Amino acid sequence: MKLLRIISSIKPEKGGPINAARQIDRLINASACSIEVLTLDEEFSTDYPAKVHFTGPSRLGYGFNSNIEHWLEKNAHQYDFFIINGLWQYHGFAARKVLNKSCRPYIVYTHGMLDPWFKKAFPLKHLKKWLYWPWGEYKILRDAKAVIFTSEEERIRARESFWLYKAKELVTAYGTSGPPLNRQVLSDQYLTKNPELINKRIILFLSRIHEKKGCDLLIKAFATAAMEHKDLHLVMAGPDQNGYKRKLNELAEQLNIADRISWPGMLQGDDKWGAFYTAEVFCLPSHQENFGIVVAEALACGKPVLISNKVNIWHEIETDMVGFVDEDDTSGTLRNIERWLALDNDTYQKMSRRAEQCFTLRFHIDRAAERLIEIAKEHINDYPRQ
Structure with missing residues (x-):
């Protein structure tokens, strides 16, 4: 055929x-x-x-x-x-x-x-x-x-x-598809290239830098959470196709968190997987997402996900208890971040293991x-x- x-x-x-x-x-x-x-x-x-x-x-x-x-x-x-x-x-x-x-x-x-x-x-x-x-x-x-x-x-x-x-x-x-399994090597390589991320608790956004993706919501919510958690760092990875990044940078400057956000651009190959493995959690507060391949990739790497209820696989995320779901607004995005920050290490590790299982059962290519x-x-x- x-x-x-x-x-x-x-x-x-x-x-x-x-x-x-x-x-x-x-x-x-x-x-x-x-x-x-x-x-x-x-x-x-x-x-x-x-x-x-x-x-x-x-x-x-x-x-x-x-x-x-x-x-x-x-x-x-x-x-x-x-x-x-x-x-x-x-x-x-x-x-x-x-x-x-x-x-x-x-x-x-x-x-x-x-x-x-x-x-x-x-x-x-x-x-x-x-x-x-x-x-x-x-x-x-x-x-x-x-x-x-x-x-x-x-x-x-x-x-x-x-x-x-x-x-x-x-x-x-x-x-x-599943990610490379040499997670420690890829994480170390990524940190070597980006030393400002060493010893940071990283929230990763990896998608197009676009209004639809809720980037501004994430930056505003991160600014609030970052006031109490000095080791938080936000990585905003993805291509800027319409110049939206300039407005987001201005927003970060106004909120006094510009030095706590990294903009590596579009990541592919080892750099992409290194970013996933280095992060503690993945966040996509999108206003509309029919599936969200990057959500599945984060789960494959054992990363809990913080998403809006406009990402159309949110039911599966809630059912499998592999992240947190809320409204696609600043308050909802902040609540997701705060729920993650409130997890103790044992609960986080259990959620991480469930994330990998969720990927294997539901989203493998x-x-x-x-x-x-x-x-x-x-x-x-x-x-x-x-």
């Missing part, structure tokens, strides 16, 4: 969806199946673990690109099944148009892009989306063999964004790859390749 993943971009800085896809595709290509990737990106050097077909350049924020449509018309017959990742970009529109015409089966991962938070946070953008929805994304979802959600919370919330909605909904596993192959086999139609 040969699959094709269709996605707007494979650049790592685009966040969780492509980084999870990278790990899933590596596993698929190590199985009896194979997968390739079609993207709107212009060609660049990449170590992606599958053959990549670049169709860029693309135009406008929508990613308009007639090349992807022409490529699919010429090559779709070579594949048995198609996976569309994400909404609101031209790749989905082009894929539905060509695949429906040639009777080729596809599924769609929405990756939280139907969350009603966007409607409330960006009402003008939502109005523009409504103009496009009836003849664009609505039809893409309606005609898919399945629309994939990575948590029950995401599935339920997706129904609230547009009253015109029809989809064959399916909730399935998602996640990430092996199951996500297996389930994707199962879904493809379940939905491949009887049409011969044309």
Whole structure:
């Protein structure tokens, strides 16, 4: 069975969806199946673990690109099944148009892009989306063999964004691979590179530096907690894609905690895992998160997580008692930090062990790859390749 993943971009800085896809595709290509990737990106050097077909350049924020449509018309017959990742970009529109015409089966991962938070946070953008929805994304979802959600919370919330909605909904596993096991070596290496963190109790944020992620909430809550706990240090790791970091730095200066925050930028490989292993706790007070690959990565490293109830796997975090959950505001973020600080060492160690168990049982990438192959086999139609 040969699959094709269709996605707007494979650049790592685009966040969780492509980084999870990278790990899933590596596993698929190590199985009896194979997968390739079609993207709107212009060609660049990449170590992606599958053959990549670049169709860029693309135009406008929508990613308009007639090349992807022409490529699919010429090559779709070579594949048995198609996976569309994400909404609101031209790749989905082009894929539905060509695949429906040639009777080729596809599924769609929405990756939280139907969350009603966007409607409330960006009402003008939502109005523009409504103009496009009836003849664009609505039809893409309606005609898919399945629309994939990575948590029950995401599935339920997706129904609230547009009253015109029809989809064959399916909730399935998602996640990430396990971390390297040489945790002490990686931690020591990271501390050697960042000596200001030695002997500190580190709160780690690792995601895009973006308003949606609740970065300002974390800085404000940290400022309050740091007044009583002089050994606290906050690491704000991630790419700054829209200049939001400057406002956050100004906020930290106003709160007199700028010297207690590190901004290492985007972390990958050993640096990323070193940051996880060096931290005592992971915090993501996001206003909207369909899954949160970084939450799963923190659990894999045995780190309790402090998250908002807008991270859609919050039920699992509470059920497994592997962190604390509260509202996506400053008070809720502070309560999470204070609950963690109130733990004695024995209770913390037990929570840390449960975190690793939670990851293994719920969020390991092996199951996500297996389930994707199962879904493809379940939905491949009887049409011969044309």
